[in-house]
Amino acid sequence: MKLFLRTVAAAALLVGGPAAAQTYPEKPIRLIVPFNQGGLTSNSARVMVKAIEDNDLLPVPIIVSYIPGAAGTIGARQVKDSEPDGHSALIWHVAANGAQAMGNVDFGPDDFKLVAGTDRQCYMLVVREESEYQTLPELLEAAKANPDTIISADNLGGANHIASVLAEDSLPGARFRHVQFGGTAKTYPALLGGHAEVNATSTSSLSSTSTNGLRVLGYMGPERHPDYPDVPTFHELGYDTEFCMYSWWFMPKDTPEDRVATFRDAMVKAMETDYLREQSVVHGVEHVILTGDELKSAMETEKAKISAIGARLRGE
Amino acid sequence: MDAFLSATGHILTPAPLFWCFLGVALGAIVGAIPGLSGSMLITMTVPLTFFMGSYYDALILLVAMYVGSVSGGLVSATLLRMPGTPSSIMTTLDGYPMAQRGQVGRALGLGITASFVGGLISWVFLIGLSPTLAVWATYFGPWEYFTMVLMALVLIASLSQGSMAKGLLAGFLGMLASMPGVDPSTGMLRLTFGFDSWAGGFSLLPVLLGVFVVSQVLKYIIDAERPVLRIAASNEGIFMSLADWKRQATNLIRSSVIGTWIGILPGIGASIGSICAYTAAKNLSKTPEKFGTGIDDGVVASEAANNATIGGALVPLVTMGIPGSVIDAILIGALLMHNLQPGPLLFVTNPEVPYTIISTHLIANCMMLVVMLLSVKWMSKLILVPTAYLMPIILMFCLIGSYSLQNRPFDVWVTLAFGVIGFVLEKVKVPLAPFVIGFILAVLAESELRSGLMASAGSITPLFTRPVAALFLTVSIFMLVWSFWSDSRGARLRKRDLVE
Missing domain, CATH: 3.40.190.10 (Periplasmic binding protein-like II)
Known part of the structure; x- marks a missing residue:
């Protein structure tokens, strides 16, 4: 019944869209998962969407589409080229930097608006x-x-x-x-x-x-993982090595900042639910959401590491 | 054991039994429709299972769909020569000619019964030997995978029905079609000719739908004027006779064991299980030349093996928490979303969960047998539906199916393009099965060989020093030489007949 009501609401919003052109979101948001169903990224997307919808954090439904293939670049390209009106979003991971560093595609994180980073592992x-x-x-x-x-x-x-x-x-x-x-x-x-x-x-x-x-x-984390208290970090053993991965949430580059903020706020609130807290434990990821400067620096760190390695691997 | 009994007890109550029935029936219907596949059905169902009361019922529904979808494919493969799912490609080879001879009931009956036996045998392995088998499977490394795939590839040479050159040509064309996209060994793009849309390569489903289904639709449009042969469909022989059971016993067991084993190996799907079992059945048969003309053994081998892969694929899922098939990966995702962490610990923390999967596999199999045998009467009517009504509907499902695979129109174009390719190949009498087998196996053989070579720093010695790999290699060479020899002997005999 709830699903039905939501569908009706979505349809009503679609019809009434033009009249209220200034409001966002005015129609369902399409979230593209550029991988197959069943993997961590698809699960991260699904649980986030469920938390947002169950708690009515956004007035419209979020529709998850799977567009897998070529390390996520096929689905990512679609979002990159979508209308930048805040109604398309993408969840991707380290491959966003990897595909560009390996020379497979000519676009990377800089060609999107970075919304947030979640699920550190x-x-x-x-x-x-x-x-x-x-x-x-x-x-x-x-x-x-x-x-x-x-x-x-x-x-x-x-x-x-x-x-x-x-x-x-x-x-x-x-x-x-x-x-x-x-x-x-x-x-x-x-x-x-x-x-x-x-x-x-x-x-x-x-x-x-x-x-x-x-x-x-x-x-390879900054400090020991609570689930593996006996495992030393690379730092403790005297190696200056750290490698963590995030789920990156993107929107097309020219999406207005206020719309990005609306979506980001919904994500931040969703992260505070017990449901997402539990899900992080089950999935074995850290329960974090990066925004602002933290987000920028995490992305810069990853990009620097990956492009250095990419250059070396391509040179070999 | 207690957990198993209580899980089974739970399934045998009305509501779960209903979910199981619904899953099998929906799975079988979706499986029978070319274009719609089991993984699509399950993907769409996972979010709906959140509205179900307990996650046990959700699991029952999903596993039942898995069983139903692999079984349903045999219906369209037999009646229309259109594999409803990729796993029933081999069933088209013998099931269809058999149905064309009017033995519709028998062809379907054999397929359904073999599916059931395959499922049952794999279930025995699943419940009895899971931990042992999971450990054995780890013995298989790149070299074993490569030589195993090689054995199945050699089948192309003997599948050519008449002209070996044409069979090999089809095989090579299929291999060629599988090359564009991401290089499986390095992650780099290759042969995409600068088209971004080619980066993901051509997926199996659109290629399969094009080659087997759209090509037939085209053929029908172009040959429409010709009178269509009316087959007197007979529903006799749905149930296997005692003599059938005796004749097929070895084949059933062998094909089921092969299917189970291939199911256990991660990354190798039900279609390959069925190809390998068919290869084995053909090469061990006293009458290999009858394969492809509508022989019982062909249908039995293919269907027993593809259903056996389900039980096999569940072995690494329940013992190690890793997926044995695409659908298993979706099941793992569903477990996670229901707050259950799959893996060996599941037997300790929530033993009812793995045992619910295991018992559902058994009960869904039995239900599949009953449901499908009882509906043969209606299914076989499909063959009497005028093609003019059937073809547009099938074409529509194909295009929807290929679009929904990755939600992009590119796959629809791939389907149509391969439809034209399949149509042209048929016109010049180049067989289609080797094309698809080459397409499926080439990338697998290539990536495993290259992994092996990376691991051995370029040396091929492990091919000869690893016993299982050496054995598989010997069998492949033997099969290849033998098929060339019997082909040239066949040609000599035909020539002599002509002279006389």
């Missing part, structure tokens, strides 16, 4: 339980002594690859052999089966496998 370096490497320094020293022999299970060009490259960079001279396996569904069995030795994984992927059969060597 930092990366961890894991090996299987039977691995001879007990600690991070042992692993990195071995990768330095015999460079290009220890296999890292990666999705080349993707976030776990970037994290793995940053991890080896913590010790100058250390080099893994980066091999294409894919996402967690492929890298986790590859580690267990001994096809690869090491893998960089996000806390959200790790929580789905419950570290079964794996040993976590180091955490």
Whole structure:
């Protein structure tokens, strides 16, 4: 019934739109998820939309569309080229910087209006339980002594690859052999089966496998993760390495600032609900929403890291 | 065990039983309509499940839809030679000729029963051996994947029905069509010719719909003047006789085991399970030349295997929390949104959840058997519907289906373009099945081989030193040589017949 009423309301708004041209939002907002259903990004989008709608934080429904493919660039391009009236939005992640840094597309975060950053999750370096490497320094020293022999299970060009490259960079001279396996569904069995030795994984992927059969060597966050109190951070071990990923929320570049603010306020209020708090725990992500200067600096940090790596990988 | 019994007990009460029935029925209908696929149905249903009282009922509905959708595809594959879902491509090869001979009831009956047996056998593995199988599956690395796919690829050479050159040509064209888009091994774009819309490559569904469905619609439009053959459809033979069971027992078990195993391996779908089982059945058969002409074994192998992949794909889901198939990934997303973290801990924290999935798989399978066998009478009427009414409806579903895959018109153009390609190929008597098999398998073979080569720093020795990979490679070579030999022998025999 509620769904029905909402549909009627949406239809009424659509019809009555032109009369109240100055109001925003005047019609349903289309949120594009540039990935397949089922992944973390699609879930982040869905739970945010549910929290906004259940608490009536925006007067219109938000319609989630999946436009997957090519690391999210296909769906992102659609939002980039949409009418900048605040009725189209995009959720993307580190690939926003990655795709540009790898030279696959000629646009990046600068070609959008950045609304917010949510769901922080930092990366961890894991090996299987039977691995001879007990600690991070042992692993990195071995990768330095015999460079290009220890296999890292990666999705080349993707976030776990970037994290793995940053991890080896913590010790100058250390080099893994980066091999294409894919996402967690492929890298986790590859580690267990001994096809690869090491893998960089996000806390959200790790929580789905419950570290079964794996040993976590180091955490790439600023301080220890509450769920893994025994795992040292890279900083503690003397390596100046940090890599965290966010869900970035974008709108087309020329969207008026007041409309962006309306949408952002709804997101901020949604984040305060118990529902989203619970969901963050289940998904294994940190319950944060970045706005303002914090948001800018987080994006700048990510861009700097990724473009440096992109340049190096393309040069190789 | 207690958790299993209580989960099963819960499903066997009226409301959950109704959800299970609804799921199977909707799944089967959507599966039977070319263009609409199980993953679309489940994607659309997930948000609706929030309005359901308990997440158990939500899970029951979703798993039942999964079972129904893989089974439903056989109906259109058999009656119209249009695979309703990608997993029933191989069923078109023998199911359709069989139906054309008038054995409609028998073709459908065989397919449905084989689906049931496949589901049942995979369920036995799921409940009995899940943890063990999940560990075994990790033994498969890039080299094993590559050689396994290679075995299935070799099937192209023996699927050509007459001219091997044409079969191989179709296979290579299919492989070529799968190349544009993101390079699976490096993430870089390739062969996109500067078109942004090509960045995602051509997806399987639009290609499949084009080649198998739109091409037939075109053929119908162009050949409309010709009188349509009226088939005297007979509903006899829906139930397999004792002699059938005896003849097909080995095939059923073998195909189900192959299907289950391929289901367990992540990233390899139901269509590949069915291709591999068909390959095995054909190569181990005493009458391989009859495959593709409407032989029982072909239908049984394909349908037993594709349903068995469901149980297989649920193994890594319940034991490791990783998806064995696209639909599993959606199921994981649904679990998360219902505040449940999938994975091994689920057996400890919420044992009813994995056991609800497992029991639903069993009960949905039984329900599928009953529902589908009982509706054969109506389903087979489909073949009597005048094509002039059927084709526009099917075409419409195809275009809607391809659009809704990624919500962009590009896929609709892909569907239509491959429709023309499929039509032209048929005109010049180039078979379509090798085209689609090449399309599905090439990228998989390529990315696994390249992963293996990256891991071994460019050396191919693991092909010979890893026992399973070496075994698969030997079988592939043997199959290839054998199909060339039997092809040239067939040509010699035909020549001699002509001379005499």
